[in-house]
Amino acid sequence: MGDNEDDYTGRLRVLGGLIVLIIAVLIGRAGYLQVYEGEYYASLADGNRIRIIPASAPRGTFYDRNGELLVTNRPGFTVSLLPLTAPISDDVKQRISDLVHVPVEEINEKIAAHNGFNPIRIKSDVTPDIVSIIEEQKDNYPGVVIEVQPIRDYIYKQQGAHTFGYVSEINDEELAKKKDEGYKSGDIIGKFGLEKVYDKELRGADGGEQVEVDVSGKPVAILGRKDPVPGDDLVLTIDKNLQLAAEKAVDEQLAQIHASAAAAVVMNPQTGEILAMVSRPAFDPNAFAHGISTKYWNQLNTNPFHPMDNKTITGEYPPGSTFKIVTGTAALTEGVVTPEEKILDTGHHWIIPKGNSEGEALGWINFREALAHSDNVYFYEMGNRLGIDRLEKYARMFGLGARTGIDLPYEADGLVANRRYKEKNFEDGEWYLSETFDAAIGQGFNLVTPLQAAMVMSQIAADGKRYKPHLVNRIVAPDGSTVKEFEPELLSKLDVPENVIKLVQDGLHDVTKYGTAASSFRGFNIDIAGKTGTAENSHGRDHGWFVAYGPFDNPNIVVAVIVEQGGFGSQSAVPIGRKILEAAFGVAQPQDEKADK
Amino acid sequence: MNKKYLKRLDFTLLIATVGILCMSLIIIGSATHINTPSDERYWYVQRQGLFALANIALAAFLMNFDYKMLQGYGNKLYIFNIVLLLAVMIFGHSALGAQRWIMLGPISIQPSEFSKLIMIISLATVLNDKVGKINDLHDLMPIALYVGVPFLLVLKQPDLGTSLVFMAIFFGMIFACGVNLKLLGGIFGAGIAMLPVLWHFLKDYQKMRIMVFMDPNVDPLGSGYHIIQSKIAIGSGMLFGKGLFAGTQSQLNFLPENHTDFIFAVVGEELGFVGVTFLLLLYLVVLWRGIQIAREASDTFGRLLAVGITSMLAFHVLVNVGMTMGIMPVTGIPLPLMSYGVSSLTTNIMSIAILMNIQLRKKQLSF
Numbered sequence: 008m009g010d011n012e013d014d015y016t017g018r019l020r021v022l023g024g025l026i027v028l029i030i031a032v033l034i035g036r037a038g039y040l041q042v043y044e045g046e047y048y049a050s051l052a053d054g055n056r057i058r059i060i061p062a063s064a065p066r067g068t069f070y071d072r073n074g075e076l077l078v079t080n081r082p083g084f085t086v087s088l089l090p091l092t093a094p095i096s097d098d099v100k101q102r103i104s105d106l107v108h109v110p111v112e113e114i115n116e117k118i119a120a121h122n123g124f125n126p127i128r129i130k131s132d133v134t135p136d137i138v139s140i141i142e143e144q145k146d147n148y149p150g151v152v153i154e155v156q157p158i159r160d161y162i163y164k165q166q167g168a169h170t171f172g173y174v175s176e177i178n179d180e181e182l183a184k185k186k187d188e189g190y191k192s193g194d195i196i197g198k199f200g201l202e203k204v205y206d207k208e209l210r211g212a213d214g215g216e217q218v219e220v221d222v223s224g225k226p227v228a229i230l231g232r233k234d235p236v237p238g239d240d241l242v243l244t245i246d247k248n249l250q251l252a253a254e255k256a257v258d259e260q261l262a263q264i265h266a267s268a269a270a271a272v273v274m275n276p277q278t279g280e281i282l283a284m285v286s287r288p289a290f291d292p293n294a295f296a297h298g299i300s301t302k303y304w305n306q307l308n309t310n311p312f313h314p315m316d317n318k319t320i321t322g323e324y325p326p327g328s329t330f331k332i333v334t335g336t337a338a339l340t341e342g343v344v345t346p347e348e349k350i351l352d353t354g355h356h357w358i359i360p361k362g363n364s365e366g367e368a369l370g371w372i373n374f375r376e377a378l379a380h381s382d383n384v385y386f387y388e389m390g391n392r393l394g395i396d397r398l399e400k401y402a403r404m405f406g407l408g409a410r411t412g413i414d415l416p417y418e419a420d421g422l423v424a425n426r427r428y429k430e431k432n433f434e435d436g437e438w439y440l441s442e443t444f445d446a447a448i449g450q451g452f453n454l455v456t457p458l459q460a461a462m463v464m465s466q467i468a469a470d471g472k473r474y475k476p477h478l479v480n481r482i483v484a485p486d487g488s489t490v491k492e493f494e495p496e497l498l499s500k501l502d503v504p505e506n507v508i509k510l511v512q513d514g515l516h517d518v519t520k521y522g523t524a525a526s527s528f529r530g531f532n533i534d535i536a537g538k539t540g541t542a543e544n545s546h547g548r549d550h551g552w553f554v555a556y557g558p559f560d561n562p563n564i565v566v567a568v569i570v571e572q573g574g575f576g577s578q579s580a581v582p583i584g585r586k587i588l589e590a591a592f593g594v595a596q597p598q599d600e601k602a603d604k
Numbered sequence: 605m606n607k608k609y610l611k612r613l614d615f616t617l618l619i620a621t622v623g624i625l626c627m628s629l630i631i632i633g634s635a636t637h638i639n640t641p642s643d644e645r646y647w648y649v650q651r652q653g654l655f656a657l658a659n660i661a662l663a664a665f666l667m668n669f670d671y672k673m674l675q676g677y678g679n680k681l682y683i684f685n686i687v688l689l690l691a692v693m694i695f696g697h698s699a700l701g702a703q704r705w706i707m708l709g710p711i712s713i714q715p716s717e718f719s720k721l722i723m724i725i726s727l728a729t730v731l732n733d734k735v736g737k738i739n740d741l742h743d744l745m746p747i748a749l750y751v752g753v754p755f756l757l758v759l760k761q762p763d764l765g766t767s768l769v770f771m772a773i774f775f776g777m778i779f780a781c782g783v784n785l786k787l788l789g790g791i792f793g794a795g796i797a798m799l800p801v802l803w804h805f806l807k808d809y810q811k812m813r814i815m816v817f818m819d820p821n822v823d824p825l826g827s828g829y830h831i832i833q834s835k836i837a838i839g840s841g842m843l844f845g846k847g848l849f850a851g852t853q854s855q856l857n858f859l860p861e862n863h864t865d866f867i868f869a870v871v872g873e874e875l876g877f878v879g880v881t882f883l884l885l886l887y888l889v890v891l892w893r894g895i896q897i898a899r900e901a902s903d904t905f906g907r908l909l910a911v912g913i914t915s916m917l918a919f920h921v922l923v924n925v926g927m928t929m930g931i932m933p934v935t936g937i938p939l940p941l942m943s944y945g946v947s948s949l950t951t952n953i954m955s956i957a958i959l960m961n962i963q964l965r966k967k968q969l970s971f
Contacts, residue, residue: 016899018780022911023895029922030888034881036929040839041877048839052873055836056852093829093858221856 038386054220056090057230060126064211065157065197067238069171071247072280074478076162083158084138087126088118089150089224102147107133125193131298132158157181157412159195159296165289166254168415169317170245170415171480172200172280173292175299196379198295199447200317201241201478204414207483208490210511211238232571239490242481249273252590254285256583260570261287264579268571270318270457273587276465276565277554279474281413283587286322288314302598312571318419320411323454323568327372327540327576329554330402330449332463334389335378336511337401340503343392346374346510352384359441361387364541378514379522381539383448390447398446399425403457404501405463406473407455412498421459424452451541461567464554467515468536468562471501472506524553527581533592537584539576548572551579557588564591609667614897614963615673620966621956624941627871627883629653632835632944635863635870648863648944655946656953657807663785663957675905685722688715689757696761716758716766717947721955721957723754723770724912726779730886732905736782744787747778764810765937769919776915777908780898830866833859838872839879845876863944865936868928883942887921890956894918897963906962913955 040048069078086107087096095118097111104111107130141148159174161167177185177196180479190196197206208527211308214235218226258267264411273283288310294303307314316322325411338344349371355362363369363383377385390398402408408423424446445451455463458476466473475496482490501508515536519528523539527578536559540552551573556562566584573579588594606679629649636648676682681882692706694714730750738744751774759767779788803811820828820835837853846852851873853859862870872880894914901907924939926932938945940952 017913018782019899022776022780022914023892023900026891026895026914026918027888029918030884030891032931033922033925033929034884036885036926036931037838037877037880040835040929041842041872042879044839045842047840048836051836052840052858054855055833055858056856070617219852219856222858254839320816 043200056336061215064235067209080157085131085154172202173295207237212236250283256586268312272461276468286318325542328543329540338389339507379517468556551576553580553584617893659953682726714947728908736785765935772919780911834869835870841873900966
């Protein structure tokens with residue numbers, strides 16, 4: 008038995024060694040996981056249990072110049088899913104689907120498309136009863152959270168829509184561009200109008216709650232919270248009452264003359280402040296706040312009059328007779344005509360047989376009379392005497408052919424008729440006299456936006472001074488302190504003698520006294536200077552223009568109105584302009600004018 | 605119990621065993637109290653504790669009997685084992701894709717747990733007169749067949765883990781029985797060569813477990829989930845652990861089976877590397893004593909019994925702990941004396957009791 012005994016002892020020692028080895032390997036492995044890679048696994052454990060439920064910062068609100076609320080936020084609740092370690096059960100998905108009426112397939116798509124740790128938004132702007140069902144039956148809805156997301160509320164709906172703009176969820180392209188500025192997927196971002204231009208100031212800083220969740224996604228503890236910081240408010244230059252009056256005036260006139268599109272700008276020529284801006288047709292920016300319906304989107308996109316365009320800054324129209332302000336200023340300044348010189352209007356010009364629109368002949372007329380009656384023959388001759396190059400110079404002096412610099416996106420340049428443009432864009436690049444004639448009365452190549460038309464009038468009203476048009480007076484922090492104040496910014500001054508401006512002013516004054524807009528302004532108790540215009544439109548009826556300022560002696564209001572395919576400016580645009588001026592000056596009804604002296 | 609014996613009781617083994625049992629009760633409490641209704645918050649702990657006490661009392665009583673008596677029951681126990689395993693197949697209660705349980709009143713028992721210890725006793729009986737006599741296949745075949753029948757019955761349940769434990773016991777015991785080393789080497793060689801064939805006999809979920817063992821990320825939300833979450837639990841415990849009852853993986857249910865098969869991960873998470881090392885050292889003490897008791901046993905039967913028990917326990921520790929740390933495949937075998945489960949607890953306490961019984965009646969040296 009001795010042999011066997013020895014054999015055993017040896018083999019048992021081997022077994023003992025094996026056991027020590029096993030324990031050593033296990034301790035070694037534990038050391039590797041816990042000490043060497045401990046930090047890594049600790050972060051994975053936190054990743055399992057910690058979720059962030061963001062709280063969106065309320066966007067800054069818009070006030071008008073008198074502190075009246077224009078755009079605000081209302082509380083909105085979004086049903087979201089927390090991204091979880093374990094898959095979300097089909098039962099839960101079905102229950103959510105039934106509650107918020109989103110198909111299970113759509114929920115699955117959203118889960119599949121999601122990455123990161125932010126909640127997966129299933130349905131936004133749900134009603135309070137859905138919120139209370141989810142809060143009360145937490146066990147039935149593990150992993151489902153309610154996010155508070157303020158929803159943009161444009162109180163006056165489509166009124167002022169083009170100026171205010173709209174907000175919507177950030178898209179991939181914007182995200183790629185703005186990732187460095189702290190924008191993240193799912194953010195609400197300004198897409199248009201002031202919302203876009205001032206997005207950074209308006210957005211504020213999102214906060215959130217850090218919660219501990221169990222494996223089913225049920226929050227079990229709040230680990231920390233950061234309150235969202237609301238965005239800064241904007242105090243606009245817009246006057247709410249004037250804006251609403253302008254909207255109303257445009258709508259009434261469009262309905263009356265069966266036209267569909269128009270634009271109007273009201274501004275203060277002494278500061279560049281925009282008081283009202285209207286563009287028709289319009290859209291309801293509320294529709295974008297939480298995902299626009301396909302139906303409404305299609306409706307907006309198929310409308311031939313492009314409701315999404317802000318026509319006051321992107322609509323480019325021939326200025327028509329409103330351009331005679333530029334031609335007249337140029338002619339007097341260059342001395343090609345004296346104020347007293349009379350020119351014979353026989354109904355058409357003697358070099359090129361172009362005439363007045365209705366073929367009437369005014370006989371011998373001087374500058375003031377020509378401007379008041381918008382005589383084409385007189386201004387053809389001015390064009391003839393000036394030549395296209397000097398016309399171009401003065402048009403540019405007024406700021407035409409370039410953006411005004413207003414704080415809105417997508418502004419158009421407009422176009423000043425000139426030789427280079429013709430050379431570049433036409434096979435027959437030679438410049439003809441008839442084209443100078445057309446340019447002199449604002450037809451042909453010339454294009455202006457309604458805002459540019461208003462700017463031309465503003466410079467006459469402000470004795471040649473051109474202020475940068477702007478929409479925001481102040482940016483105000485949530486605590487009420489002013490972050491930034493926008494002072495009037497003088498861009499340039501017309502390089503013309505004072506008396507020339509005075510002559511042009513007088514001519515424009517006569518327009519409402521006995522000229523083309525006289526019938527509409529009969530009995531108006533504030534002195535107004537104005538100019539009508541009719542822009543030829545090769546696609547349909549002519550567009551009607553009206554630009555004006557008042558009071559004549561101390562102007563603080565400039566109006567520019569265009570009615571697309573409205574025909575003569577005196578019939579389509581002037582009535583709108585008059586109503587806006589009524590509202591601006593608080594003039595009640597035309598009948599009441601006798602009360603004034 | 606005889607006072608003479610009491611002095612010779614293996615206190616080292618006793619203390620280590622009781623130490624593991626105490627840790628077990630604390631960790632089971634931590635792992636289960638959250639998900640149990642508040643009035644029964646410590647139901648699992650109480651139940652495990654009561655069974656532990658009952659088993660210890662029974663074991664103390666059984667100390668009065670000489671383990672050598674078991675030799676007489678070797679073959680009867682073997683038959684009983686086969687009947688029990690067949691009963692599982694016929695009346696068994698299935699869970700998790702395997703038929704492993706028999707309901708005995710309020711207690712569900714897992715016969716395959718007991719069958720391991722029974723197997724050790726039967727095999728020790730058979731091998732008792734074969735020391736140094738297993739030199740070729742002819743010698744080995746009858747023994748292999750003897751183990752093979754219950755082995756296949758367990759495999760059929762299917763309980764791959766337990767059947768592997770059978771193999772560990774078998775090899776441990778024939779090794780201690782002086783099997784020819786060349787023969788042993790040959791068997792291992794053939795076994796490795798046979799692996800691809802064995803693969804075909806595995807159930808799909810078993811194949812998946814093996815694949816997941818190679819790379820848990822094959823199926824991170826399915827079978828890989830356990831391993832990933834278990835490793836996160838252990839690793840995130842770091843040096844000192846997150847504190848008792850404070851393991852996020854365990855308390856928030858990211859870690860499944862946290863009071864049974866994956867209880868070691870709770871130790872790792874809540875008590876850290878320090879706690880893990882302490883527990884593994886307690887196991888080392890138990891296993892080391894097992895080997896010492898085998899060396900000092902007064903007869904071959906006792907020696908073989910001790911080796912069989914030690915092999916079984918060592919294999920359990922290796923596979924279970926290795927599994928929670930991602931170095932062993934998931935096979936569903938419990939951690940001895942730690943995992944919640946009456947059948948496993950009873951088997952393990954009785955196994956330790958037999959070791960102590962052998963120690964009590966060891967070779968008398970110089971007195």
